[in-house]
Amino acid sequence: xxxxxxxxxxxxxxxxxxxxxxxxxxxxxxxxxxxxxxxxxxxxxxxxxxxxxxxxxxxxxxxxxxxxxxxxxxxxxxxxxxxxxxxxxxxxxxxxxxxxxxxxxxxxxxxxxx
Amino acid sequence: xxxxxxxxxxxxxxxxxxxxxxxxxxxxxxxxxxxxxxxxxxxxxxxxxxxxxxxxxxxxxxxxxxxxxxxxxxxxxxxxxxxxxxxxxxxxxxxxxxxxxxxxxxxxx
Numbered sequence: 001x002x003x004x005x006x007x008x009x010x011x012x013x014x015x016x017x018x019x020x021x022x023x024x025x026x027x028x029x030x031x032x033x034x035x036x037x038x039x040x041x042x043x044x045x046x047x048x049x050x051x052x053x054x055x056x057x058x059x060x061x062x063x064x065x066x067x068x069x070x071x072x073x074x075x076x077x078x079x080x081x082x083x084x085x086x087x088x089x090x091x092x093x094x095x096x097x098x099x100x101x102x103x104x105x106x107x108x109x110x111x112x113x114x
Numbered sequence: 115x116x117x118x119x120x121x122x123x124x125x126x127x128x129x130x131x132x133x134x135x136x137x138x139x140x141x142x143x144x145x146x147x148x149x150x151x152x153x154x155x156x157x158x159x160x161x162x163x164x165x166x167x168x169x170x171x172x173x174x175x176x177x178x179x180x181x182x183x184x185x186x187x188x189x190x191x192x193x194x195x196x197x198x199x200x201x202x203x204x205x206x207x208x209x210x211x212x213x214x215x216x217x218x219x220x221x222x223x
Contacts, residue, residue: 103159
C-alpha cells in the first residue's frame with residue numbers, strides 16, 4: 001500500500017482556472033505538508049498541518065488554500081492559476097513536527113499552466 | 115533564513131568512481147537529514163545525523179556531521195548507476211525543514 005498518495009500525478013490547465021490536488025497518508029501521522037519544487041529543484045514549504053490545524057503558512061499567495069478534512073488528508077486548492085504556478089507539488093507527512101522527524105513524501109503532482 | 119548551501123550543484127562521473135558532496139551552513143544546527151530524490155518521485159530519507167563528528171554508513175554511502183555541527187558531507191564509494199538522483203540536505207527549524215538546493219548526481223555506466 002502506498003504510504004503517501006497524491007492525485008492527480010499530472011495536471012495541465014489553462015491560466016485562470018481553479019484546480020485541486022488531493023493528498024492522503026495511511027501512516028497514522030499527525031503532521032502533513034505541502035511543498036512546491038520549482039524547475040531548479042528547490043523545495044519550498046508552503047503549508048503544514050498538525051492534527052488538522054494549520055501550523056505553518058509561508059508567504060504563499062492567498063490563491064492557494066489548503067484544506068484538511070481529517071488528519072489523514074491535506075488537499076490543496078488553487079484559484080486563478082498563473083503561469084508561475086507551474087511546478088511539481090509534493091505532499092509529505094511526519095509522525096509529529098518535532099526535531100529529527102522523518103518526512104515521507106508523495107510522488108508529486110506536476111502542474112503545468114498554459 | 116538560515117540557508118543550507120550544497121556543492122557541487124551538479125556532478126557527472128563514471129561508474130566505479132568515488133565522490134563527495136557537501137552541505138554547509140553559517141549556523142549551528144541540532145540535526146541534519148540527507149534525502150535522495152529520484153526522477154519523478156518524492157525525496158526519501160537516507161539518514162539523520164545529530165551529534166557533532168558523527169559518522170554513519172549506509173552500504174557504500176558514508177555521512178559525516180562536522181564537529182561544529184555547521185556542515186555535513188556525503189561520500190559515495192564505487193558509485194553505481196543506481197546512485198543517480200538529486201541529493202538534498204535539510205535541517206529542522208521551527209517545526210519545518212529548511213532545504214538545500216541539492217546536488218544532482220549522474221553516474222554513467
